[in-house]
Amino acid sequence: MSSVDHPYRTRIRSFTRRGGRMPPRHQVAYDALAPTYVIDVPRDGGSTTVDPAYSLDVADVFGRQAPLIVEVGPGSGDALIAGAKALPDTDFLALEVWQPGIGQCLSRLVEDPLPNLRFVEADAEVALATMLPAGSVAEVWTYFPDPWPKRRQQHRRIVRPEFADTVCRVLAPGGMWRLATDIEGYAAHMRALLDHHDSLEFVSTDRAPLRPVTRFERRGVAVGRDIADLNYRRRA
Ligand SMILES: C[S@@+](CC[C@H](N)C(=O)[O-])C[C@H]1O[C@@H](n2cnc3c(N)ncnc32)[C@H](O)[C@@H]1O
Numbered sequence: 001m002s003s004v005d006h007p008y009r010t011r012i013r014s015f016t017r018r019g020g021r022m023p024p025r026h027q028v029a030y031d032a033l034a035p036t037y038v039i040d041v042p043r044d045g046g047s048t049t050v051d052p053a054y055s056l057d058v059a060d061v062f063g064r065q066a067p068l069i070v071e072v073g074p075g076s077g078d079a080l081i082a083g084a085k086a087l088p089d090t091d092f093l094a095l096e097v098w099q100p101g102i103g104q105c106l107s108r109l110v111e112d113p114l115p116n117l118r119f120v121e122a123d124a125e126v127a128l129a130t131m132l133p134a135g136s137v138a139e140v141w142t143y144f145p146d147p148w149p150k151r152r153q154q155h156r157r158i159v160r161p162e163f164a165d166t167v168c169r170v171l172a173p174g175g176m177w178r179l180a181t182d183i184e185g186y187a188a189h190m191r192a193l194l195d196h197h198d199s200l201e202f203v204s205t206d207r208a209p210l211r212p213v214t215r216f217e218r219r220g221v222a223v224g225r226d227i228a229d230l231n232y233r234r235r236a
Contacts, residue, residue, distance in 0.1 A: 011125065011126075012155060013123065014123075014125065014145070014148075014156050014157065014158035015048075015097050015098070015123070015146060020099065020100070021100070022099070022100040022103040022104075023103075025107055026100060026103030026104050026106070026107045027103060028107075029106040029107035029109070029110050030102065030103035030106050032106075032110070033106040033109060034106065037106060037109065037117065037118055037119055038102060038106075038118070038119045038120070038121055039056065039061060041054055041056070041120055041122060041127075041131070042054050044126075048097050048121075048122050048123045048126075049122065049123055049126050050120065050122045050123075050126055050127045050131050052126065052130040053130075054130070054131055055130075055131060055132075055133070056120075056131045056132060058091065058132070058136065061118055062091045062115075062116065062118070064091075066089055066090055066091045066116070067089075067090045067091070067138040068090070068091050068092075068093060068136060068137050068138055069083060069087075069090055069091070069092050069093070069137070069138055069139045069140075069141065070092075070093045070094075070095065070124075070137050070139070070140050070170070071083075071092065071093075071094045071095070071140075071141040071142075071143075072095050072124040072128070072140060072141065072142045072145070072158065073095070073096060073097075073124065073143075073145055073146070073158070074094045074096055074101065074105065074141075074143075075096070075098065075101045075144075075215075075216070076101050076104040076105060076214075077094070077101065077104065077105035077108065078212050078213075078214040078215075079141060079143050079210065079211050079212060079214065080092060080094050080105065080117070080141075081105065081108055081109075081114070081117075082210055082212045083141075083210045084114045084116050084117040085112075085114065086210055087210070088116055089116075090116065090138070091117075091118075092116055092117045092118070093118055093120065094117070094118070094119045094120070095119075095120050095122060095123075095124035095127050095128065096119060096120075096121060096124075097121065097122065097123055097124075099121060102119050102121060105119070125158065125162070125163055125166065128140075128166045128167065128169075129166045129169070132170050133170075134169050134170065135169075135170070135171070135172045135173065136170060136172065137170040137171050137172060137175055138171075138175050138176070139171075139175060139176045139177070139178060140167050140171060140175075140176075140177045140178070141178050141179075141211075142158065142159065142167075142177070142178070142179045142180075143178075143179070143180045143208075143211060143214070143216075144180060144181060144182065144214065144216035144217065144220075145157065145158045145159060145179075145181065145186075146158070147181070147182075147183040147186055149183065149185075154185075154189075157186060157189070159179065159186070159189065159190050159193065159194075160193070161193065164193060164194060164197050164200070168197065168234055171234035172234065173234055173235065173236040174233060174234060174236060175233070175234045176203070176231060176232065176233055176234075177194075177200065177231070177232045177233075177234070178208040178211070178229070178230070178231050178232075179229070179230045179231075179232075180208070180211060180217070180227060180228065180229045180230070181227075181228055182216065182217065182219075182220025182225040182226070182227050182228070183220075183225070184225070184226065184228075187228035187230070190228075190230055191230065194230070197232075198235075199235050200232040200233065200234065200235065201232065201233045201234075201235055202230075202231075202232055203232060203233050204229075204231045205228065205229055205231070207227075207229045208229060208231065211229070
């Protein structure tokens with residue numbers, strides 16, 4: 001199959017590339033720290049698509065063997081940075097398409113480096129499907145994924161059957177998928193899909209231990225929305 005007709009080329013994207021410009025402080029941090037923290041992956045045409053033939057050698061990247069947590073769409077990185085600080089013996093890989101978000105995260109690492117954290121600036125759906133070995137991830141975090149609230153856009157929500165299969169592929173047996181959303185219909189959709197997934201076992205609606213209150217959570221609470229936390233375990 002040529003790269004032109006590769007299925008990843010015609011997939012439905014869960015994101016639009018928004019506002020490319022960063023505040024100067026974030027740009028300075030991005031320019032200084034991206035060579036250390038942002039893994040330079042080969043691309044398959046589109047700038048957000050990791051070449052599906054590429055495998056990431058995680059132990060080589062971090063220089064050790066350690067449990068790995070992957071965050072899908074960390075945005076400005078509140079949960080990611082809190083997690084990486086709290087668990088220095090765990091490695092964190094953040095998959096984010098929004099470069100200004102990565103810039104903002106990096107601006108927080110200028111004074112406070114985190115050797116157990118790396119970013120891949122790419123579409124997580126493709127990166128997770130191809131870049132990491134099966135069963136290699138201890139946890140996947142998907143907090144406040146883009147809600148795509150309009151009915152005609154809902155097919156773009158990242159939590160859909162193919163993505164659930166992708167997450168299950170990378171999770172180790174017993175590994176956890178932790179999700180949160182403030183959109184009632186999205187939470188119901190997650191439950192309807194994931195409760196019946198053959199490879200997942202529903203665990204709880206408890207708030208994830210390391211999940212801090214983020215801008216998205218505050219915004220949802222301010223307009224009277226309930227926050228749904230969902231925790232699933234990868235079956236052995
Ligand atoms: C609503 S924000 C939430 C950010 C963060 N998780 C939080 O709770 O504050 C969703 C984030 O997911 C990112 N995103 C959406 N689709 C993605 C994809 N396919 N791969 C990687 N990141 C994605 C967006 O760029 C955005 O930063």
